[in-house]
Amino acid sequence: AQKITQTQPGMFVQEKEAVTLDCTYDTSDPSYGLFWYKQPSSGEMIFLIYQGSYDQQNATEGRYSLNFQKARKSANLVISASQLGDSAMYFCAMREGTGDKLIFGTGTRLQVFP
């Protein structure tokens, strides 16, 4: 079974609108961390936001927020007020327990149009 599932291969959003990128995960470990990374066309992987399994509140970082629904095992990324520069691949990832490794999803390509 896939540990991280991103079901949207591509998404379109108009500039200044909000967009939600979906991510579901599968783990039996009560302790885990969830991450989102952005990969623009230039290729680098940029860390965006983190949510711990025991965190009481949803994580926020500027225009990025994480809609964490533990019972549903989902950790969707919400980008508010989209900008043209947000066009990129977005990857969801998970670290289980005290493990060191990150497990990545297949990514969602977001395109922001004027």
Added chain:
Amino acid sequence: DAGVIQSPRHEVTEMGQEVTLRCKPISGHDYLFWYRQTMMRGLELLIYFNNNVPIDDSGMPEDRFSAKMPNASFSTLKIQPSEPRDSAVYFCASTPVGGSVKHEQYFGPGTRLTVT
């Protein structure tokens, strides 16, 4: 602070040649990871080190691949002999231990390898 540094940024080589990719992690980071990214397989973890010691190399595809970390500031990933199916972007990432519960990984810019 300088980020993770990788060299070369681009490498084009012929099948059968030896390829060496290099990585300098962020100073003070104790973990170093090597990933490979392709369209078909996405982002795959190849191997990672903790305090210069290889911890998990289960992602290394075959014996043609080897990785070393002779000191805390340098790691290499070697492919010998290279094959066209090795063409990919290879990323190095590092993360600190302790302090941050997040253990977020900081990625280098990647090396785009093309084997003809």
